[in-house]
Amino acid sequence: MPSRAQVPNETDRRGSFVRQESRFRQWVTADGSSDYPAERGRYHLYVSLACPWAHRTMIFRKLKKLEDVISLSIVDPVRDERGWAFHEGFEDPVNGFRFLADAYRATEPDFDLRVTVPVLWDKQRGRIVNNESSEIIRMLNSAFDGVGADESVELYPEPLREEIDRVNSWVYDNVNNGVYRCGFATSQEAYDEAFDALFKALDKLDGRLGRQRYLVGSQLTEADWRLFTTLVRFDAVYVTHFKCNLKRIVDYENLWPYLRELYQQPGIAETVNFDHIKRHYFITHTRLNPCGIVPKGPALDFTAPHGRERLPS
Numbered sequence: 001m002p003s004r005a006q007v008p009n010e011t012d013r014r015g016s017f018v019r020q021e022s023r024f025r026q027w028v029t030a031d032g033s034s035d036y037p038a039e040r041g042r043y044h045l046y047v048s049l050a051c052p053w054a055h056r057t058m059i060f061r062k063l064k065k066l067e068d069v070i071s072l073s074i075v076d077p078v079r080d081e082r083g084w085a086f087h088e089g090f091e092d093p094v095n096g097f098r099f100l101a102d103a104y105r106a107t108e109p110d111f112d113l114r115v116t117v118p119v120l121w122d123k124q125r126g127r128i129v130n131n132e133s134s135e136i137i138r139m140l141n142s143a144f145d146g147v148g149a150d151e152s153v154e155l156y157p158e159p160l161r162e163e164i165d166r167v168n169s170w171v172y173d174n175v176n177n178g179v180y181r182c183g184f185a186t187s188q189e190a191y192d193e194a195f196d197a198l199f200k201a202l203d204k205l206d207g208r209l210g211r212q213r214y215l216v217g218s219q220l221t222e223a224d225w226r227l228f229t230t231l232v233r234f235d236a237v238y239v240t241h242f243k244c245n246l247k248r249i250v251d252y253e254n255l256w257p258y259l260r261e262l263y264q265q266p267g268i269a270e271t272v273n274f275d276h277i278k279r280h281y282f283i284t285h286t287r288l289n290p291c292g293i294v295p296k297g298p299a300l301d302f303t304a305p306h307g308r309e310r311l312p313s
């Protein structure tokens with residue numbers, strides 16, 4: 001295995017990044033059929049504002065108006081070898097944990113994999129319910145409708161599910177995880193492969209978004225929000241830090257206005273924190289950026305008119 005990997009345990013013999021499986025996969029259910037019934041005030045989200053996977057869960061919590069139903073705490077964006085931490089200014093009001101690893105060990109005492117955000121925590125049973133963002137957003141979308149969520153917001157509509165799943169799958173492989181496969185590659189071959197797949201997928205997305213306003217159907221869905229959290233970090237971080245530099249998002253005819261439209265949806269801008277995003281990536285990944293210098297740019301205007309009303313939706 002290459003020795004200079006940022007994530008040695010997730011780097012294969014060819015130098016490709018292979019993301020670890022999420023460990024905790026229980027479900028909160030509306031009808032209480034799991035051990036985790038939906039209840040107001042019972043669950044807590046641990047997130048980093050820097051992380052695109054955690055960002056999905058913050059967006060769903062915001063759009064479903066779950067702020068008073070599911071509490072939230074934010075870790076320090078800068079991580080050292082002890083993992084995500086609740087340093088001064090980032091306290092954990094629920095358990096008083098100093099490190100997110102404490103939540104993992106409280107759930108599984110000999111947990112020895114990478115400690116990741118987001119985490120959905122059950123305050124009643126004192127354990128992690130789930131640490132897989134794609135599943136947490138599905139729960140937030142529907143399980144809490146009877147206990148205070150905004151039922152009018154449906155981000156995974158029944159008739160569109162097949163298409164949403166199909167789009168999610170290639171967007172995940174080539175874009176969401178694709179930028180990490182570029183950045184964490186430790187061989188030229190692995191990087192080239194990830195890079196080509198990423199820009200081929202971005203071209204395909206740009207074409208699709210030139211013909212239709214949203215990724216699937218005539219409304220914003222989970223597929224759009226899953227793409228958004230990668231796109232919004234792209235020019236500020238991935239272009240340089242992960243060497244995804246064939247084009248920036250601002251260079252795309254349709255992706256850039258689409259990204260602005262999503263950013264301008266009510267409540268979304270307040271979930272985007274470029275200070276946390278930039279400090280996290282550029283300071284934490286010491287193998288990729290040994291001096292820890294955080295770039296000052298780029299200057300991006302996410303609030304400029306997007307003009308996407310003209311497109312069929």
Ligand SMILES: N[C@@H](CCC(=O)N[C@@H](CS)C(=O)NCC(=O)O)C(=O)O
Pocket residue numbers: 021022050051052053054083114115116117118131132133134
């Ligand atoms: N499959 C997980 C991935 C989460 C993930 O990898 N999160 C990163 C932050 S962006 C993390 O916590 N990394 C911790 C580490 O590398 O030590 C999900 O989608 O929830």
